[in-house]
Amino acid sequence: MALRDAKAGRRNEVGIAAAVGILKQLFGERFQTGEAFRAQHAHTTTYIPPQLPDGVLFVETSDDVKAAVKVCAEHKVPVVPFGTGSSLEGQVNAPNGGISIDFSRMNRVLEVNAEDLDCTVEPGITREELNVYLRDTGLFFPIDPGANASIGGMASTRASGTNAVRYGTMKDNVLAVSAVTASGEEIRTARRARKSSAGYDLTRLFVGAEGTLGVLTSITLRLQGIPQKIAGGVCAFPSVKAACDAVIMTIQMGIPVARIELLDAVQLRACNLYSNLSYDEQPTLFLEFHGTDETVPLQSAQFAEIAAECGGGEFHWTANLEERNKLWKARHDAYWASRALAPQLGALSTDVCVPISRLADCVTETQADIEEHGLLAPIVGHAGDGNFHVLLLFDDKTPEGIAVAENFVARLNARALAMDGTCTGEHGVGQGKMSFLEQELGGAVDVMRGIKQALDPDNIFNPGKIFHAR
Template sequence: MTKIAELPRNEAGIAVALDELAAAFGERLLTGQAICEQHGHTTTWIDTQAPDGVIMATSTEDVSRAVSICAAHKVPVIAFGTGTSLEGHVNAPAGGICIDLMEMNQIVAVNAGDLDCRVQPGVTREALNTHLRDQGLFFPIDPGANASLGGMTATRASGTNAVRYGTMKDNVLSLEVVLADGRVIRTGGRARKSSAGYDLTRLMVGSEGTLGIITEITLRLQGIPEAISSARCSFPTVQAACETVMAVIQYGLPVARIELLDADVVKAVNAYSKLTLPGTPLLLLEFHGSEAGVVEQAETFGMLAEEFGGNGYAATTTAEERNKLWQARHDAYWAIVGLRPGCKAVATDVCVPISRFAEAVTAAQARAAELGLIAPIVGHAGDGNFHASLLVDMENAEEVARGEAFVKWLAELAISMDGTCTGEHGIGQGKRSYLTKEMGGAVDVMVTVKAALDPHNILNPGKILPE
């Protein structure tokens, strides 16, 4: 595993804070080794750094009280949702207290007429959509994992629907947040726009728990489309598939999803899911709208794809057939893992302008081959974001080093193309070293904001900002 340096521990402060938290929360303060390690675990190759205790919060008042106690003794506080983040976001490099928000899982209100809802941070996206289904509504942000909405807000998540519906920053109307001193603020109301003051909502979205702990979220909702059409098409090369994506975007085709699977992924899902797709790059698309509209859009895509050598085109509006078409994408992760049993799949992501997408993907494939790495690629092609999933033998230090070199090279490539080192995974611990190269002097402004809101650096220390 990759080791991230520990930060100085406030041993005396942690000891006193644990005593006061035990008095305040009783059995809802957990200090067992297993539970602490579970709350410091990471789904990437960064070593686990466990907190000293875990508070199982059930209300905003709980969070405020716990943060106030920790603030009085300058003890770190780390918020925890479902633990599905990928860059060491929930690690505790200086120890401290983890606040688990999963029991804050109430859907507070749904305002169907205004297409919005208020939820606590522990509500997962799947739970919300199950609750909304009977009202003809849905929440469109789909990062793949059944993540908590608080975590998705904190990491500015996106996913397969981002090309049409945007990311979390486009779908959060306002927040309730506990600040570093325990104060509770609201960043706005339910109005669709406002010119009142600084946009604190957008400041908190994507702050990864370093500026405040989110305890309630007001979200924008969408009506379930009248009809959905899915399409699939294979291509001779990644270049051809990516050029088709550019044509789709430039043509203005209102696509809801457009996903790229490279040839390695297609071959993997054929083996894993017993499919018979051509062993070449694949595009999967989805269109939302009226019955006639989605059929027309799918047909237009078919014509565009044909110009770039697309073959095996198929489209359908029936739910059963759509699920079959998308099976390759849904099975991609486990299929990739199956390519090299016993190895860890380490996902890294970057995002580039659409015009550089083909160049970036093909360069990433070539670089992985040069380094002797297996790194299948899946991309949210409609917005220039792609994931390379490295299959690495974690017991082989030399191979791990090659994997880390690839991740560094890919991040720097994306930045050189006016892109970003992370399209949706976030900075966390894993990508801190690239932030200054990408953002330049803007990082100094981030440091100033952090110091103003969290002068003792107790909120998720060791994340986002460089040393």
């Protein structure tokens, strides 16, 4: 289904040629049309074929963005924002050609308001760069999708990650954005106040829009204080259901767990081999607690009691920084660890999210599906919010292999939707999940089309993503 939705669209050859000529004059060497540059700005993360833009513009200021958008709007040329290229569903592809706007040079911290626990940044800064900058303030930005993604890209795909169970997702942590609209005007969606009843919530409209409504030029973020004490730990369980029962009890008891990640036995085997670990190859929870010298040991002890009640093994936890970093480095390397199980195969990383009470059902039914069809597909999940990922290893060189992968993804999404879940908890829709969005939301997608038409009547902003324009 992804290949069907990722087909090339209609190109405006005359407009593209005119825009390329003007942008060359305006920006000189900061505008590149060489194939190597264009290939680096197309989608290559999964099997979705790369679709190259016609030029790449390295912007340095919001005035650059406004000038570029005005040129593209005048000539009806697509604009595709580009952060670090770590998106997984074809969001940075250019199916209709056009101009890729690279934000890597717009990576400044514009303002930090330590007393108010917020900051404003340009879209090209990565989450790791931001947290290095914030370290001396005693604050940090908690959203951690695994990849060192750009803040603009994270906002555009409504990213979350391992810390979401405590700190929420990007929709909870973006207070305001500035964006360039189709008229070339820059707007700001909100002020820094923590709440407002003033008009439509335009901030949340742009957060998750995947660049289809405008181009973000700044993001105001909610920050958190760096915890006094952090502890991490590992606990094995006899089954996925037992592990999920422990998660549900932990959440229901109000234990403020910061991370609670589920790895199935196949994923744990991959992590053991890749990261030189020696954990039992069973369904396992990786956890982290944030708090004080008094609260973190208490929280860890409370979870150990829950784990024992659910049939889990001993909960091994530590506050040692080196040991915690090794644990979470292994979790963040899960993708590469899984790839190493069969390096000759292609990989498709996909995710769904279900109500937490249905997580065990969805994961176990997915494991049965994997076994029934003889597939190799490790599972790792953000168990605290019902979101899990499957990395399917498959033959991406043949139509038959691709069909096997796409059929599996279709079954996975149907399963999640039948449990009142969603086709994507954090990867976004892009090109890969357009058909599933229609299944999930039905007529609501037509409302989205109406919003898109109102804000972007010529369909220049990241066309061919989320839904097909009509």
